[in-house]
Amino acid sequence: MALGIAVAIVLATAVGAIGYGRRAGARPTMVNWAVGGRRFGPLLFWFMNAGEVYTIFALLGISGYAFAMGAPAYLAFTSVSLSYALGYWLMPKIWRAGRRHDLITQPDFFAARYDAPWLGVVTGVVGIAALVVYVQIQLVSLRLIVDVALGGALPEWGAVALGAVLMLAFVMTVGLRSAVFSAAVKDVLVVVLVVGLAVTVAARVGAASMLDVFRLAEERHPGIGWLPGLQPEAHTDTVWLMTSALNVALGNWVFPHLFQVSFSARSATAIRRNAVWQPLYSLSYFFIVLLGFAALLGGVRPTEENANGALVQLVSQSYPAWVVGVFAGTCFLLAMAPGSVLLITMGSTFARNVLRPLRPGLTDRGAVAASRLAMVALAGVAVWLTLRDDSSLVRILLYAYAAIGMLAPGVFLAFLWRRTTAIGVLAGIVAGFVALLAPFATGFWSAALPNWEPGLIAMGIDAVVTVAVSLVTRPPGEAAVAVGVPVAAQEREEAR
Incomplete structure (x- = not known):
């Protein structure tokens, strides 16, 4: 029953997404394919943007971190709120630059703002590398769902490969417009699911109420609700929380797929309205942390001690098959809706900013075809990485943010300082990666700036x-x- 319900949810959403995309879309140009024709109003933009609040990481990663670490899972609240405060200022600027200069990808912006096509190639490669890691998060989660919730219905490699194939199927024919449909469906399902589980989980783990779950968790695991949490040796103190939250907030809108989501909006007003209300939407992380604590009270023992699967195990052992099926189907959508946007971004970036400089005569139609082929190849790379690594979802996410953060100074300074140069941006990227990846880096920074x-x-x-x-x-x-820094006449014209 669980498998049948999960399959039905996924297939129905896929059919609806493709159908909606075909009806709403126009001819397959790069603008329609990669940024939805720049026509997403407040409602559609809400669902595209909310896809970054509610991903499979939000449900399994944060609940698993709460299960294993306790209070460090509060990182979700702080980072999302800070991100949208920055997004209120930054995203409309990205949108204006895209609309005014016909930009489609983030490397388009770098190439145009710094008058350096080669910088577009460099930032395109960095962005693709970071997004491959982000796709890995979705695939690691799908593997857990199949292994635990669906009783190992597929071998490990089969589950990961199926997830990649489904992500591709969601957007291969239509592009971003089909992704927005699946994002809307999964947002509705996940809110209903999370609230439903939170309301009913207390009785299943021996607590009197939702708040009693927190009381019992603190009673049985002293310190779980306070930093550094259950594992003091992990050094997850207040310094870690503040610096990690800032890193996520500064890097969030620098991810290439969120540049393209910004380009897809119909107006700057739609973007600002979302930035105002999205932090309230993210307060439902309270319920996700609650479920992680409940899994601890319920005596959950995730497969191979992998905390990522704590919530999956709790639902599988405590709820009837039909709930498990809805949970599994929703988790598939939580992975595939954002994952499909990531694949579109990687494919369009490769076609426009890596291939086109080598093939200047590449037509728009050829770019769409190249984008589709690149999506398939890069999905294969993500599958390979997933089968080699089962790290904590939070840890994988922080790897992705550390990589994409090397582009953040080039983005922010593009709007703040007219003097910023392409050579300066490149030198900064190189220096940042040396500081991050050099063999001496980990030990040196741990001693110089503990817990940062x-x-x-x-x-x-x-x-x-x-x-x-x-x-x-x-x-x-x-x-x-x-x-990046429009002249006064342009600003007055846009204000009118």
Whole structure:
């Protein structure tokens, strides 16, 4: 029964997404394919943007972190709220640059703002690498769902491969417009599911109410609700929380897929409205942390001691088959809706910013075809990575944010400082990656700045080097600078 319900949810959503995309879409140009024709109003943009609040990471990663670590899972609350405070300022600027200069991908922005097509290639490669890791999060989660909730209905490699195939199927024919349909379905399902589980879970783990779950968890596991949580040796103290939250907030809108989501909006007003209300939507992380604590009270023992599967195990052992089926089907959508957007972004970035500089005569139709082929190849890379690594979902996410954070100074300075140069941005990226990945880096930063998130340290070094090198190199021309810092006449025209 569980397998049948899960399959029905996924197939019905896939058919609806493809059908909606075909009806709403136009001819397969890169604009329609990659940014939905730039026509998403407040409601559709809400669902696309909410896809970043409710992913499979939110449900399994945060509940698993609460199960294994306790209070460090509060990172979800702080990072999301900070992210949208920044997004209120940054996303409309990204949207304006995209609309004014016909940009489709994040590397398009770098190439135009810094008058350096080669910088578009560099940032495209960095962005693709970070997004492959992000796709890995979705596939690791799908493997858990199949293994635990669906009783190992498929071998491990089969579950991961199936997840990649379904992500591709959601968007292969239509692009971003089909992804927004699946995002809407999964958002409705996950809110109903999370609230339903939170309301009923107390009775299943011996607690009198939802709040009593927290009381019992603290009673049986002293310190679970306070930093550093259940594993003091992990050094997850207040310094870790603040620096990790800042790293996530500064890196969030720098992810290439969120640039493309910003480009898809119909207006800057739609973006700002979402930035105001989305933090309230993320308060439902309270219920997800609650479920992680409940799994601990319920004596859950995840397969192979993998905390990522704590909530999956709790639902599987405590609820009837039909609930398990709805849970599994919703989790599939939580992975596939955001995952499909990630694949579209990687494919369009490869076609426009890696392949097109090598093939200047590439047509728009050819770019769409190349994007589809790149999606398949990059999904294969993500499958390979997933089969080699079963790290904590939070840890994998922080790896992705550390990598993409190297582009953050180039994005923020593009809108803040007219003097920023392409050579400065490149030098900053190189310095940041050295600070992050050099053999000496881990030990050195642990001693110099205990418990700091390494990604934030590397981002700070990146920013300092970018500014220093920009001061001694030639700035881009006025037309390029205006992509990020518009002249007064343009600002007045947009205000009208």
